Amino acid sequence: MRESAFRFGRAGHLIGIAGVPASPCDAVGVIVLNAGLVHRVGPFRMHVDLTRRLNTIGYPTLRFDLSTIGDSGATGESQTRNQQICADVEDAMALLHQQAGCQRFVLVGLCSGADKAHTAARDPHSHEKISGAVFLDGFAYRTLGFKLRHYLPRALDPRRWWRRLARQLNAGGVQENPVFAVAPLPQDVVSADLTSMVKRGLKLCFVYTGGINMYFNHQRQFRECFGPVMADPAVSSRYLEAIDHTYALTGDRQRLVDHIDGWLRHNFPIVHAGASS
Amino acid sequence: MTRVDNELPFFFGHDHELFGIHHAASHPGGRAVLLCAPLGQDYIRCHRLYRQLAVALAAEGHSTLRFDYYGCGDSAGDSDEVDWHRCLADTVVAANELRARSGADQVLAFGARLGGSLALAAASAANFDDVVVWDPIIDGQAHAATLDALQDAMRQDTKRFVRPRASEEAAGQWLGFPVNTLLRQQIAGLRAGWSAVPSLLLDSLASAKASDWRELAIRDAHVAPIEPATPWDELSHLETAILCHPLVHAVVAHWREHAYA
Numbered sequence: 001m002r003e004s005a006f007r008f009g010r011a012g013h014l015i016g017i018a019g020v021p022a023s024p025c026d027a028v029g030v031i032v033l034n035a036g037l038v039h040r041v042g043p044f045r046m047h048v049d050l051t052r053r054l055n056t057i058g059y060p061t062l063r064f065d066l067s068t069i070g071d072s073g074a075t076g077e078s079q080t081r082n083q084q085i086c087a088d089v090e091d092a093m094a095l096l097h098q099q100a101g102c103q104r105f106v107l108v109g110l111c112s113g114a115d116k117a118h119t120a121a122r123d124p125h126s127h128e129k130i131s132g133a134v135f136l137d138g139f140a141y142r143t144l145g146f147k148l149r150h151y152l153p154r155a156l157d158p159r160r161w162w163r164r165l166a167r168q169l170n171a172g173g174v175q176e177n178p179v180f181a182v183a184p185l186p187q188d189v190v191s192a193d194l195t196s197m198v199k200r201g202l203k204l205c206f207v208y209t210g211g212i213n214m215y216f217n218h219q220r221q222f223r224e225c226f227g228p229v230m231a232d233p234a235v236s237s238r239y240l241e242a243i244d245h246t247y248a249l250t251g252d253r254q255r256l257v258d259h260i261d262g263w264l265r266h267n268f269p270i271v272h273a274g275a276s277s
Numbered sequence: 278m279t280r281v282d283n284e285l286p287f288f289f290g291h292d293h294e295l296f297g298i299h300h301a302a303s304h305p306g307g308r309a310v311l312l313c314a315p316l317g318q319d320y321i322r323c324h325r326l327y328r329q330l331a332v333a334l335a336a337e338g339h340s341t342l343r344f345d346y347y348g349c350g351d352s353a354g355d356s357d358e359v360d361w362h363r364c365l366a367d368t369v370v371a372a373n374e375l376r377a378r379s380g381a382d383q384v385l386a387f388g389a390r391l392g393g394s395l396a397l398a399a400a401s402a403a404n405f406d407d408v409v410v411w412d413p414i415i416d417g418q419a420h421a422a423t424l425d426a427l428q429d430a431m432r433q434d435t436k437r438f439v440r441p442r443a444s445e446e447a448a449g450q451w452l453g454f455p456v457n458t459l460l461r462q463q464i465a466g467l468r469a470g471w472s473a474v475p476s477l478l479l480d481s482l483a484s485a486k487a488s489d490w491r492e493l494a495i496r497d498a499h500v501a502p503i504e505p506a507t508p509w510d511e512l513s514h515l516e517t518a519i520l521c522h523p524l525v526h527a528v529v530a531h532w533r534e535h536a537y538a
Binding site for chain 1: 282284285286287288296298318321324325328349350351353355356357431432437438439440442446447449450452453454455515516518
């Protein structure tokens with residue numbers, strides 16, 4: 001395996017590290033998108049651990065910074081953020097095709113990275129290049145099931161009522177700081193997008209954690225959020241309640257890397273050059 | 278910060294194990310700057326600031342190199358392979374790489390936290406002409422104790438985990454990164470006493486006084502406070518980027534105003 005550093009993209013504005021396995025094969029290329037504003041190495045260097053593991057088992061990879069994040073600059077183009085993301089992913093796929101010959105790709109994203117992977121995959125023509133996506137703590141919605149699981153135990157616990165009252169008294173009318181955030185896509189739109197992705201042949205892997213338990217708290221919630229598409233054989237979903245949002249413990253990161261490794265091998269097995277089919 | 282035309286990412290050193298980004302100077306002069314990164318989560322949190330500083334220094338005419346030690350960032354090696362002496366050796370390699378790329382006569386160094394300690398410890402071997410540091414670690418024992426306490430608090434933090442995690446699940450780690458036994462010993466054994474003396478120490482520790490830095494043999498007049506205080510060791514800010522425009526301004530202004538023979 002060798003890693004190489006690149007400045008690439010339509011305006012030479014993107015910075016990334018491509019990892020190309022030693023033996024040539026026909027594997028999908030795996031592209032890892034920024035988690036929030038953390039640069040391409042990922043939270044606690046998770047993206048480095050993941051891409052190097054995938055390289056050792058034969059998958060070419062690219063971890064890179066999207067426009068204006070990490071070490072990447074801007075193009076100067078007049079585009080929406082979503083248009084930029086799609087164009088950056090196109091540039092990333094072109095680089096990995098050039099370096100490793102990949103024709104098909106899997107996108108991996110954590111948190112806002114999952115949203116970006118969704119943005120790229122929801123394009124009606126994405127299946128021409130994108131074969132799958134790994135969504136880590138991506139879109140989720142407070143369903144009726146979530147509310148019952150979340151609020152019912154609290155409503156029945158008098159200690160929680162007491163603590164809530166004490167907090168309100170202590171707060172003394174202090175205003176919370178304003179938060180600037182991008183409104184997520186509506187639930188029905190995301191559900192329709194996922195259904196479309198599966199119909200177009202994409203394989204999807206969802207891994208959600210207890211780190212987002214303020215709006216997601218059970219394995220069943222995948223189906224509650226996104227409907228019957230979650231039962232499709234092309235979709236894998238897993239809820240890891242004990243783990244935090246950014247996998248701060250090394251054992252948790254190892255578990256995630258093992259899971260993605262297994263999912264890729266199962267859905268996109270590597271056929272080495274010269275192997276009989 | 279929109280163009281990256283003068284920023285070149287590359288691997289260098291033995292077996293091309295080290296990753297760096299060279300910021301070519303807009304009008305090359307006789308000086309170049311090596312940015313020595315901190316370790317662990319401080320490295321992640323400071324990444325953007327180091328880039329901003331590199332861009333500002335390059336605009337001033339200082340060819341600047343950011344790089345990752347072995348086992349850190351995009352460089353080769355696993356996170357549990359970080360070794361203090363290897364970091365020092367990598368700093369020397371990076372300084373030589375910068376000299377070769379820039380053609381500069383003088384190489385200056387900047388480092389934050391353990392990056393500052395590394396810059397001072399490597400100054401002689403790397404032949405730095407000057408060192409500027411920001412909140413360097415000069416008491417390794419206290420730093421290790423702080424990181425141990427933060428790690429223990431993190432595993433029990435119910436804002437992060439649904440339930441506190443067992444101590445064995447968090448053992449051998451500092452705030453998201455594995456720490457091998459040797460590195461722990463090396464950091465716990467750190468004491469100021471390096472021969473190099475920084476020409477400027479930027480202090481953004483809320484509790485520190487200029488006199489606290491005397492172990493570095495630095496004169497009080499060369500210690501400059503930076504405000505607001507940087508929340509280095511606050512668990513609630515563990516994943517918050519550290520941005521500090523006064524720091525960038527202070528470093529650029531210092532090297533604009535001072536020449537080193």
